Amino acid sequence: MLTRRDWIRTTAATGAVLSLNPRILSAWKRQELISRAIPSSGEQVPIIGLGSSATFRRVAGSGEVEPLGEVLRTFVDRGARVFDTAPSYGDSEEVAGELATEMGFSDRIFWATKVNVARGGSADAAAARAQIERSFEYFGVDAIDLIQVHNLGDPPTQVGILQELKQEGRIRYLGITSTRKQQYPALAQAMQDYPLDFIGIDYAANNTSAADEIFPIAMDQGIGILVYVPFGRNLFTRASGQELPEWAAEFGATTWAQFFLKFAAAHPAVTCVTPATSNPEHMLDNIGTAMGRLPDEDEQARMLEVVEALPPAPRRRG
Numbered sequence: 001m002l003t004r005r006d007w008i009r010t011t012a013a014t015g016a017v018l019s020l021n022p023r024i025l026s027a028w029k030r031q032e033l034i035s036r037a038i039p040s041s042g043e044q045v046p047i048i049g050l051g052s053s054a055t056f057r058r059v060a061g062s063g064e065v066e067p068l069g070e071v072l073r074t075f076v077d078r079g080a081r082v083f084d085t086a087p088s089y090g091d092s093e094e095v096a097g098e099l100a101t102e103m104g105f106s107d108r109i110f111w112a113t114k115v116n117v118a119r120g121g122s123a124d125a126a127a128a129r130a131q132i133e134r135s136f137e138y139f140g141v142d143a144i145d146l147i148q149v150h151n152l153g154d155p156p157t158q159v160g161i162l163q164e165l166k167q168e169g170r171i172r173y174l175g176i177t178s179t180r181k182q183q184y185p186a187l188a189q190a191m192q193d194y195p196l197d198f199i200g201i202d203y204a205a206n207n208t209s210a211a212d213e214i215f216p217i218a219m220d221q222g223i224g225i226l227v228y229v230p231f232g233r234n235l236f237t238r239a240s241g242q243e244l245p246e247w248a249a250e251f252g253a254t255t256w257a258q259f260f261l262k263f264a265a266a267h268p269a270v271t272c273v274t275p276a277t278s279n280p281e282h283m284l285d286n287i288g289t290a291m292g293r294l295p296d297e298d299e300q301a302r303m304l305e306v307v308e309a310l311p312p313a314p315r316r317r318g
């Protein structure tokens with residue numbers, strides 16, 4: 001029986017995972033992507049990245065990982081770089097690392113992973129280090145670009161380990177993530193207490209509280225931001241069957257996905273938006289966010305009005 005690892009080897013070697021629809025491949029000539037500087041270093045990264053929970057995680061766990069190879073190939077070919085993952089996203093971290101290594105472009109990816117072994121608020125340092133070593137094995141790189149403490153798990157222990165690794169040159173940047181409103185005050189405090197390069201946080205056209213509570217601190221402290229959950233959990237459902245405003249074309253948004261992603265990317269505090277996808281066509285769509293221009297403040301205000309006026313999402317049963 002072919003194991004998942006065998007499958008990745010075979011398909012990568014034969015180029016089968018690169019069988020991306022030619023219509024997609026010829027859709028755009030390579031264009032410079034809109035980029036932002038990482039505040040702590042000035043290094044530029046494209047404003048659009050790729051996340052790996054949600055559907056990416058589901059497909060990674062299915063064993064049928066061919067679409068993820070196409071997603072990653074599209075991502076790298078079009079010049080995107082930031083891939084957000086975590087040891088807790090099922091097989092995502094391992095599968096993405098294997099695919100990128102086998103296809104020979106692991107070193108072109110800005111690997112952004114996480115660490116968290118905290119249970120009941122406290123993390124075992126040896127277990128955290130072991131988790132980090134597994135990430136190194138998966139990505140096959142000498143230095144991981146970014147490791148963040150997932151969901152504020154025991155920052156004194158886990159940020160401490162990341163600081164040591166950064167000093168040793170094994171990681172380039174460190175940070176902390178949270179997408180829970182109740183954790184925002186603790187995140188704000190951690191941003192004052194630790195020398196963070198990044199935070200990861202939820203922000204979307206129907207979920208803007210991070211812009212009030214957290215973004216000003218990030219700008220003040222020179223901390224970069226990865227935006228998570230940029231489709232606000234229900235924006236596609238709410239926009240389904242609704243017409244995209246014609247004026248969105250003025251800043252280059254031709255789909256609802258680009259409309260939502262360009263909104264999230266437009267905030268000046270944001271370094272990169274990392275939507276998850278398991279679909280290469282959606283990957284290409286999302287990369288369109290980093291083309292043309294981003295909406296200005298007046299346009300962002302109009303975008304919020306449009307989103308506010310979308311029908312509510314159907315109530316979940318139960």
Ligand SMILES: NC(=O)c1ccc[n+]([C@@H]2O[C@H](COP(=O)([O-])OP(=O)(O)OC[C@H]3O[C@@H](n4cnc5c(N)ncnc54)[C@H](OP(=O)(O)O)[C@@H]3O)[C@@H](O)[C@H]2O)c1
Pocket residue numbers: 050051052053054055056084085150151177178179200227228229230231232233236257274275276277278279281282283285286
């Ligand atoms: N605490 C944390 O650290 C934390 C928490 C949450 C999220 N995150 C990170 O942030 C990433 C993004 O958040 P998320 O995964 O929750 O949600 P998301 O990126 O907001 O949404 C993913 C969903 O959008 C769909 N999608 C993507 N592009 C699309 C397009 N162009 N058109 C239509 N549908 C599209 C995907 O389906 P398809 O596969 O069909 O495209 C999937 O169902 C995560 O993957 C993870 O890396 C971190």
